[in-house]
Amino acid sequence: MTYERKFEALAVPTRRAVFERLIAGPSSVGALAEGLPVSRPAVSQHLKVLKDAGLVVERREGVRRIYRLDTDGIREMRNYFDRFWDDALEAYQRSLEASDA
Amino acid sequence: MTYERKFEALAVPTRRAVFERLIAGPSSVGALAEGLPVSRPAVSQHLKVLKDAGLVVERREGVRRIYRLDTDGIREMRNYFDRFWDDALEAYQRSLEASDA
DNA sequence: ACTATTGGTTAGTATTGACTTACCAAATGT
DNA sequence: ACATTTGGTAAGTCAATACTAACCAATAGT
Numbered sequence: 459m460t461y462e463r464k465f466e467a468l469a470v471p472t473r474r475a476v477f478e479r480l481i482a483g484p485s486s487v488g489a490l491a492e493g494l495p496v497s498r499p500a501v502s503q504h505l506k507v508l509k510d511a512g513l514v515v516e517r518r519e520g521v522r523r524i525y526r527l528d529t530d531g532i533r534e535m536r537n538y539f540d541r542f543w544d545d546a547l548e549a550y551q552r553s554l555e556a557s558d559a
Numbered sequence: 560m561t562y563e564r565k566f567e568a569l570a571v572p573t574r575r576a577v578f579e580r581l582i583a584g585p586s587s588v589g590a591l592a593e594g595l596p597v598s599r600p601a602v603s604q605h606l607k608v609l610k611d612a613g614l615v616v617e618r619r620e621g622v623r624r625i626y627r628l629d630t631d632g633i634r635e636m637r638n639y640f641d642r643f644w645d646d647a648l649e650a651y652q653r654s655l656e657a658s659d660a
Numbered sequence: 661a662c663t664a665t666t667g668g669t670t671a672g673t674a675t676t677g678a679c680t681t682a683c684c685a686a687a688t689g690t
Numbered sequence: 691a692c693a694t695t696t697g698g699t700a701a702g703t704c705a706a707t708a709c710t711a712a713c714c715a716a717t718a719g720t
Binding site for chain 4: 580587588589599600602603604607618623624
């Protein structure tokens with residue numbers, strides 16, 4: 459559930475495509491696979507990685523499994539970025555001032 | 560200069576380590592390599608990827624090359640994330656309401 | 661019970677890319 | 691001019707992983 463896992467999960471183009479299709483709303487595995495140029499097992503494997511990274515959650519509905527975004531995981535990642543960028547930019551400002559002196 | 564490139568650049572642990580060391584301030588290639596368990600050429604290659612992704616910039620200083628964060632690129636990425644997450648969460652809210660109906 | 665549908669899992673393959681070693685180029689000092 | 695320092699580049703290797711095909715498990719309908 460670390461931010462590293464989320465980074466690595468979203469770095470792969472196909473996996474990012476799966477994730478971004480879920481932005482439009484929850485979907486079954488088969489429906490996701492139809493809109494992508496890879497096989498259903500490939501989509502299933504990507505969903506597992508996304509789930510383990512805390513980016514999506516799964517719900518059973520009969521024989522289907524409906525995947526949707528994990529809003530907590532996403533918010534967590536976003537919060538991390540906010541802090542990260544703030545720190546980075548602040549440190550850079552400090553270094554600029556130091557070299558000006 | 561797409562956000563995809565930035566994602567992929569930061570997904571690799573060693574490369575992320577290089578980037579995060581630059582948060583503390585600008586540095587030469589050799590200095591970066593000393594603090595990492597990989598060779599100097601490896602660091603050089605990672606810096607090239609980070610530079611091509613628009614995450615760091617380089618400045619020559621005699622025989623040295625000093626790398627520092629590209630604040631514009633970082634800010635751009637952060638802005639993208641902000642929009643991205645907002646859209647994602649909003650779409651999810653919509654889907655919740657739709658399924659409640 | 662049998663069939664159909666959905667999707668997770670396994671095994672094997674092929675590609676990608678991170679890394680090292682060796683080499684080369686450019687700037688500085690003596 | 692020559693040696694030194696710094697770092698980018700090229701070639702080759704090896705490990706990681708995205709993908710497919712085949713198989714299996716579970717649920718729903720008849």
